[in-house]
């Protein structure tokens with residue numbers, strides 16, 4: 001287990017510099033122009049941006065619906081397929097990181113072990129919250145056909161779990177990028193992944 005202030009539910013700032021030890025050498029603004037920023041890095045960032053964008057869209061649409069700005073049928077058509085896509089792909093993305101990529105980083109340099117163990121632990125917190133969001137999301141979708149309090153309570157329960165999921169996810173994505181991208185740039189994708 002990680003130190004209490006670093007676990008995802010308690011983490012409110014970027015990872016400390018002794019864990020993200022290459023972050024200062026390769027600031028975020030310089031990543032995508034660097035010659036070692038390869039296809040895997042680009043795809044990784046694109047996936048993260050997709051999760052940020054889709055998570056933000058779901059949050060905005062839910063808020064809009066709760067404010068009365070959208071009919072239930074219209075909201076249902078927008079919301080249900082996107083929520084399924086978001087949660088399913090997020091689960092898949094973390095599975096690939098845990099099984100394939102994180103072990104390669106850890107085995108490349110011992111100094112990376114602490115950070116990638118922490119990120120893997122983040123996935124567990126996110127997984128629990130994702131399950132809760134899927135359950136409350138299903139209940140919310142089912143309650144769209146109902147009027148009044150039942151629908152409002154279901155919307156409240158979903159919004160609460162989804163907002164927490166998104167907060168945690170945004171923290172996790174940024175911290176993961178702070179470890180992954182500078183490490184790729186320092187060592188190259190060939191050195192890290194072709195072993």
Ligand SMILES: [Fe+2]
Nearest residue numbers: 094097119176
């Ligand atoms: Fe991750």
Ligand SMILES: [Fe+2]
Nearest residue numbers: 048093097176
């Ligand atoms: Fe990721």
